[in-house]
Amino acid sequence: MSTALLFRFLFFALLCLGGLQQATATHILGGDISYAYIPGSASRYHITVRMYARDPVGCGGGCPDQAQIDLVFLRNGCSPTQSGSFFLTVARNQSTPRTLGCPGSVAAYLVNTYETDVTLPPGQWTISAISENRASGIRNLLNSGSSGSQISAFLDNSSGLTNSSPRFTSFTLPYVCGAQPYRYSFSTFEVDGDSLVYESAQPVAGLVGSPDCGTPIVYAGYPAGQFQDPVNGQTASYLAGQFTAGFPLPSFRAVNGVAVPQFELNAANGDLLTTPIMQVGYYTVAVRVDEYRRLSGTWVKIGSVTRDVIYLLLNGGGNRNPSFTSLTVAGAPASQPIEQAIAVAPGQTVSLTLTATDPDAGQTLQLSSDVATVVPGASFQTQGSNQGVLTWQVPATLPPGRYSLTVTAADNSCPIIGSEVRTINFVVAGQALSTRASSTKELTAYPMPFHDQVQFKLLTAAVQTVVVTDKLGRVVDTITSRSDGGVQWQPSSSVAPGIYFARPISGGYVCRLLRQ
Numbered sequence: 001m002s003t004a005l006l007f008r009f010l011f012f013a014l015l016c017l018g019g020l021q022q023a024t025a026t027h028i029l030g031g032d033i034s035y036a037y038i039p040g041s042a043s044r045y046h047i048t049v050r051m052y053a054r055d056p057v058g059c060g061g062g063c064p065d066q067a068q069i070d071l072v073f074l075r076n077g078c079s080p081t082q083s084g085s086f087f088l089t090v091a092r093n094q095s096t097p098r099t100l101g102c103p104g105s106v107a108a109y110l111v112n113t114y115e116t117d118v119t120l121p122p123g124q125w126t127i128s129a130i131s132e133n134r135a136s137g138i139r140n141l142l143n144s145g146s147s148g149s150q151i152s153a154f155l156d157n158s159s160g161l162t163n164s165s166p167r168f169t170s171f172t173l174p175y176v177c178g179a180q181p182y183r184y185s186f187s188t189f190e191v192d193g194d195s196l197v198y199e200s201a202q203p204v205a206g207l208v209g210s211p212d213c214g215t216p217i218v219y220a221g222y223p224a225g226q227f228q229d230p231v232n233g234q235t236a237s238y239l240a241g242q243f244t245a246g247f248p249l250p251s252f253r254a255v256n257g258v259a260v261p262q263f264e265l266n267a268a269n270g271d272l273l274t275t276p277i278m279q280v281g282y283y284t285v286a287v288r289v290d291e292y293r294r295l296s297g298t299w300v301k302i303g304s305v306t307r308d309v310i311y312l313l314l315n316g317g318g319n320r321n322p323s324f325t326s327l328t329v330a331g332a333p334a335s336q337p338i339e340q341a342i343a344v345a346p347g348q349t350v351s352l353t354l355t356a357t358d359p360d361a362g363q364t365l366q367l368s369s370d371v372a373t374v375v376p377g378a379s380f381q382t383q384g385s386n387q388g389v390l391t392w393q394v395p396a397t398l399p400p401g402r403y404s405l406t407v408t409a410a411d412n413s414c415p416i417i418g419s420e421v422r423t424i425n426f427v428v429a430g431q432a433l434s435t436r437a438s439s440t441k442e443l444t445a446y447p448m449p450f451h452d453q454v455q456f457k458l459l460t461a462a463v464q465t466v467v468v469t470d471k472l473g474r475v476v477d478t479i480t481s482r483s484d485g486g487v488q489w490q491p492s493s494s495v496a497p498g499i500y501f502a503r504p505i506s507g508g509y510v511c512r513l514l515r516q
Helices: 003-016
Strands: 028-037 044-054 068-075 086-099 108-119 124-133 148-156 175-177 182-185 195-201 225-228 235-238 252-255 258-261 271-274 281-295 298-314 323-329 342-344 349-357 366-368 378-382 387-393 401-410 419-428 441-443 454-457 465-470 475-480 486-489 498-504 509-515
Touching: 028 124, 028 148, 044 068, 044 124, 044 148, 068 108, 195 298, 195 401, 225 252, 235 252, 323 401, 323 419, 342 349, 349 419, 366 378, 366 387, 387 401, 454 509, 475 486
Parallel strands: 175 298, 182 419, 235 258, 342 419, 441 509
Antiparallel strands: 028 044, 028 298, 044 108, 068 086, 068 124, 086 108, 124 148, 148 298, 182 271, 195 281, 225 235, 252 258, 281 298, 323 349, 349 387, 366 401, 378 387, 401 419, 454 486, 465 475, 465 498, 498 509
16 A cells, blocks of 8 residues: 555545544434445445435535545455555535425435455455534434444455445435334345345444444433333333444333333344334444355355434324234235245336325325445336335345335324334245245244344244254254244254244244354
8 A cells, every 4th residue: 555545545544533623513423334246347346325415405504415435445354554455536516305204395315326446366345435424412322413424334255255235225324203112124135145144333433443343422411211111011110322324213111010121123134123212313333244155064154234224213293103004916816925035036027016004094105215326127117195005026046035015104283293214125046926825924034144042933822842953954953942832952962053944833934044
């Protein structure tokens, strides 16, 4: 790396650490990053960065126009002087206005997109996008306005493999009516069929001084308080504490009068359920998606991507969030649960009719989806005021595996709307949808993949015998569920890494387990 390039890199690293103060207003609301291998090339990758920024018009012209960002590529470590590391400035190629809330809302933001092609020879690569400082006044971060914004991805192609990272499938930022259950999705689409694990992450602000190539931003504390659970009506008190990566929101449920923190991130598909209490303001939530591939019989982490977004908690004035209530597959005799995975085959076209409802009378819903810009062969069309049709022509070359798409429902209760972003799960296999037994429901286990133990929950709350088989149908273990239907499996050391299936002896449910 040249002296000039090193100096420039260290300047931006210092900026991200808060050592230099921006002359302009802070405005970054989050972002995400992905990479895609360019077929037929010699280690060429297409890099895509999306940054969410306050609209310069909406903030009175005090927010800078983010015309470019800086990308740093660190090879085999976190040092900018390591052989092969390099730096690029990338110009914005698209800017799409979005609104948090109702049309005309001052909470407008831009989805700024930056793209470039680079050569990444074999190595362990940390790819980071650096831009302006984060928005000021974020309640769960200390001094957010003087902390830089860094979004990173990881690629391990040291063995010579090629890989395209997961891509986040929703551009919607969370806009939350406080004191209401809220479902959001960090789901991604992974074109190679690799196994994914979703995990809470801590926002970072700099590239130096950390083995993870980033300096974590310190979380702020929150005061003691009291709330009423919107689901069961119970009142509970909570003590003062500090936000963490696993608990970045003031989100609680009352269980037998006791406040229980709630941040339920599904490790298998990125679905997130919270019940934020009434502490109005901005909060940053970050999620990392780790990608695993089986190489020479061993599950190896080959990549990861991160996304962090602003949760805007507002006093909804009693407005309640809508929810998706039914899903019907074209040609199926009846609807199925939203969380149930849909089996499809490569080359098949499947259409789903999704229905959403709102608990508040007189409200009109708007259904939407961003999948058409991310998922090959996917499209979404609204159908009436509370329905939409999600169509996916599954690519003929798509590998078998689990895939997720997202849909959004929002009401029109201006000025504070309610919304839900939901994950729709698919299993791509060699068996067509029409030949799969419609009575079998697929359950989600976590963590996935797992090593020592895994857990899932049956749909029927009762003590049941569960049989675990391998891919050839051979029984490898027999276990018993708890009275609430919960199941935990701790396989012995003789159970080799691989794919297994858990089913109650009564049938009707199946859970796919991946041991690494």
